[in-house]
Amino acid sequence: MTLMQIADVLEAELAYGPKGWQKVSVESVFSSDLMSDVLMSDREGMLLITSLSTEQSIRSAGIVGSEVVLIANHKTVTEGMIQLAKELDITLLLTKFPKYESCIRLGRFLGL
Amino acid sequence: MDPKPKEPLPSSLRVQELICGLKIREVMTPNVITVSRTCTMRDVQTLMKENSITGVPVVDNSRVVGIISMNDIMNALEKGAMKDAVTHWMMGEVQTLAEDMPLSFAISAFNKFSFRRFPVVNKKNELVGILTFRNINLALIRELSRQLREMECQHEASIDLDSLELVKVYPLHRYDFENGGKASSEIKKFLKERGLSAKLLRRIAVASYELEINLVAHSTGGMLSFDINKERVKISSHDRGPGIVDVEQALTEGFSTANEWIRSQGFGAGMGLPNVKRVSDEFAIQSTVGMGTMVNAIIYLNVKEENED
Numbered sequence: 001m002t003l004m005q006i007a008d009v010l011e012a013e014l015a016y017g018p019k020g021w022q023k024v025s026v027e028s029v030f031s032s033d034l035m036s037d038v039l040m041s042d043r044e045g046m047l048l049i050t051s052l053s054t055e056q057s058i059r060s061a062g063i064v065g066s067e068v069v070l071i072a073n074h075k076t077v078t079e080g081m082i083q084l085a086k087e088l089d090i091t092l093l094l095t096k097f098p099k100y101e102s103c104i105r106l107g108r109f110l111g112l
Numbered sequence: 113m114d115p116k117p118k119e120p121l122p123s124s125l126r127v128q129e130l131i132c133g134l135k136i137r138e139v140m141t142p143n144v145i146t147v148s149r150t151c152t153m154r155d156v157q158t159l160m161k162e163n164s165i166t167g168v169p170v171v172d173n174s175r176v177v178g179i180i181s182m183n184d185i186m187n188a189l190e191k192g193a194m195k196d197a198v199t200h201w202m203m204g205e206v207q208t209l210a211e212d213m214p215l216s217f218a219i220s221a222f223n224k225f226s227f228r229r230f231p232v233v234n235k236k237n238e239l240v241g242i243l244t245f246r247n248i249n250l251a252l253i254r255e256l257s258r259q260l261r262e263m264e265c266q267h268e269a270s271i272d273l274d275s276l277e278l279v280k281v282y283p284l285h286r287y288d289f290e291n292g293g294k295a296s297s298e299i300k301k302f303l304k305e306r307g308l309s310a311k312l313l314r315r316i317a318v319a320s321y322e323l324e325i326n327l328v329a330h331s332t333g334g335m336l337s338f339d340i341n342k343e344r345v346k347i348s349s350h351d352r353g354p355g356i357v358d359v360e361q362a363l364t365e366g367f368s369t370a371n372e373w374i375r376s377q378g379f380g381a382g383m384g385l386p387n388v389k390r391v392s393d394e395f396a397i398q399s400t401v402g403m404g405t406m407v408n409a410i411i412y413l414n415v416k417e418e419n420e421d
Contacts, residue, residue, distance in 0.1 A: 036387070037383070039383070052378045054289075056292075060378070063293070080290075
């Protein structure tokens, strides 16, 4: 699925997106607030859903090669996070839904 | 059997280069405390005590005519002769060094004579400074640090997109989560620009980032260094403490000594070191409580795709 579809399903707001972010393809979803777990993940085309709204979430995504971070639970993002997303070419989306509900919505969309 | 001549380490060559390149003038202490011929031994003793020094040149008209050391003071004290003028007790034939000599000459002089200090003179034979081993040590440390900084800057300046050679050191401070991760991101970018596969990039970045976060979260400060060539990436983490009590335990998944604050940052699940080990081809750790921890992780770049995970 593309990021545009994900943004639609989760009624997400864009905090930062590099040019052409709408067409970025997502192959897998990983949801966690524990960056230690994120760093153990080994997936391609990964979307990170987290309610840990810190620069380290963006940094950790960049480290494992994830191009999209979705901040769940209505959390606000800092200017530092947006700057870092820009620097690392990461799309940063915000949703009002909690992590669990975000995952369920994506699952339903995929017909799982 | 012909024994191969031992090649000197590049670091010792650099020190040799330095001691030949530096002039005594650049290393000596320039403002020397001196006494004149008419001063008494008591005056010298007071001067030494007040200034925490162990040797004082005796000067007449800017020329060094003698030197009084702690030993001379002790001898005079023993004889109850502290009121004597310094000329009775000073060593009269003083070995001086010229200010424009290379530092290597001074080191030879220290080896040849048993003196702990040498007065330094200019072309007119006037006293301009004094040189001790402490001066030499400090100058070498200062110069080596400067060269290291320059080398780091050069690496930054001359980015060659074809070259996979990089040596870089990043200092890291305790609880500086704001900057923790910058080094890893920078190294990842460097390697990405040189076309490394996504899987290799991820392994290197994960090892580096976990070590970087460990330095920030657990150590009292340290450094993360990278030594990269076309065969491998070597990541080394050195810190100044506190050291790991049980290394075996620290390598067990789930074991963590992290506090609440570290956990609130999304870390401290006890997966850091095991994760570094997991993604590295070679992994070594050494730790001493009170001294610090050193971790070396090596990832080879020429592995086949199927072996990368």
